[in-house]
Amino acid sequence: MNAFNNLKVGKKILLGYIAILILMMGLAAVLLFSLNDLTKDFSFLVEHDQPVLSNAHRLEKLIVDMETGERGFLITGKDEFLEPYHNGIAEFETLLETEKQLVSNNPSQVAVLTKIGHLHDEWIRVAGEPEIAKRREANKATVSAKHLQEVLKVGVGKGILDELRGVLEQLEANLVTKGDLKSIILTVKIAKALVDQETGQRGFLITGEDRFLEPYRNGQAQLVTYIAALRARLASDSDNLALLKRAELLATKWLEKAAKPEIEARQEMNANPVTMADVSALIQAGTGKALLDKVRAQFDAFIQTENQLNAERSEQAKQNVVWVQTQALIFTLGSLVIGLLLGISISRGITRPLAKLTNMANKMVAGNLSQMVDIKSRDEMSQITLRQDEMGDIGRAFDALA
Structure with missing residues (x-):
């Protein structure tokens, strides 16, 4: 504190401005980093969670499309009904790999997707293709x-x-x-x-x-x-x-x-x-249905987990928003308080010595030349005090001669 009092008045004022500037820069830096984190949180929700959930529903729909196309062919025997089946197979593998990459940071979800892929392949192998082959044979017969x-x-x-x-x-x-x-x-x-x-x-x-x-x-x-x-x-x-x-x-x-x-x-x-006895026998065995039921169950589990994770991330993002708001309020109030304290300190460092000097001058004008002011700082106020004390010394010497 003594070191501060010994500074020149101009430096005291400059130091006050610098201190407030540093506080404002600190506030800006904290807000910048906090907002950057918030941006990352919300970007993750948009760029990760939305595609993951959308792709999961799309994959589930592709499974249904494949089943629909296969059953449409089993009913009509027309190859055009197999279009959703073949398109679904072609798109499913690519989309599944994309989904795995999106959730690559979550091994349990990757494992669920891998299991879905295996069940999908098994359904094609033990149900889809055999039933289609049986229907082609039935096309050659009279139904x-x-x-x-x-x-x-x-x-x-x-x-x-x-x-x-x-x-x-x-x-x-x-x-x-x-x-x-x-x-x-x-x-x-x-x-x-x-x-x-x-x-x-x-x-x-x-x-x-x-x-x-x-x-x-x-x-x-x-x-x-x-x-x-x-x-x-x-x-x-x-x-x-x-x-x-x-x-x-x-x-x-x-x-x-x-x-x-x-x-x-x-x-x-x-x-x-x-x-259609032969075709129906394959379907009634329930092999394909059982496999697709397992696929649906896995999709339900996967989507439920992703929804929970999305809810948790959304809640965390909301909490981060509250935390940033709290930080901004704390730093703003802190800056105001510190700025106010600095202003009061600088003001007192100037006004108090001036008040003492004014009082001493008034008394000297009234004829009391023995006044002395005790100001311990080394700034401009102390210099004025020394000069005024010297004037008092002259006055006191003059009184002694008289």
Whole structure:
């Protein structure tokens, strides 16, 4: 403190400004680093979590597409129905590797994806390809299911669903452009619910067993829920809302023009002793269904884990925001307090000596030349005091001679 008092007044003021500047620079540095960390947190949520969840739902949908394409072929014997099957196989491997790279920092999630890949390969090996091969053999034989085949070969359902997929793909692309992750997931879920309906319906058409209609019925209920949720989110988005309305109308049209008539035709077929025995035997063995059930269970576990991690990261990011706000408030208040203390100290270092000097001068004017001021600093105030003391010495000497 003595060293500070001994500084020149100009240096004291300059030192005060420098101290405040250092505090402000410290505050800026802390905020910069904190904001940089926040940017990393939110970038990770956008660049990692969103693609991971979106890819997981996409992979799950590809599995359903493959199953749907395979079952469509088993019903009709037409190779064009295998397009989703072959496209799904081609895309699945690449997307799965991409997903593994995204979660490479989480070995347990990589292990789940690896298991999904093995189950997928096993399903193709022990169910998909053998069933397709059996259906090709059945194509060479005479299958007595004329009425059902006539209904299916019209291709009304496929045309509607192809148009519906196009509408949903356009809607998903629009939402991806906007970066609306929740709406994207709802769109994928709508597509999956529709595919589940088609899968269940086709499974029933192949086997004639009501248990295969479970995904069909569940898909109808899920579709209503997901469409309502997405409609609420798109309330202010007229363009995408129109696409959603179009998708809903197409889904209803498929139900009335294709799904129900085909199910009724299969139920009529069940009333007669006419089956695709060889193909049905493979499906009824349940090998493919059991494997796909395992795949779905693994996907559910994977997505649930990622959702939990996303929730934890989001909460951590929110806590970091609060911490940055707290830091900014603490440093700002600290800077104000320190600046105020420095201002008070510098002000007192100047005003107190001046007050003493003013008082001494007033007394000397009144005739009291014996005044002395005790100022211990070495700044300009002490120099003025020495000069005034010297004047007092002259006055006191003059009084002594008198």
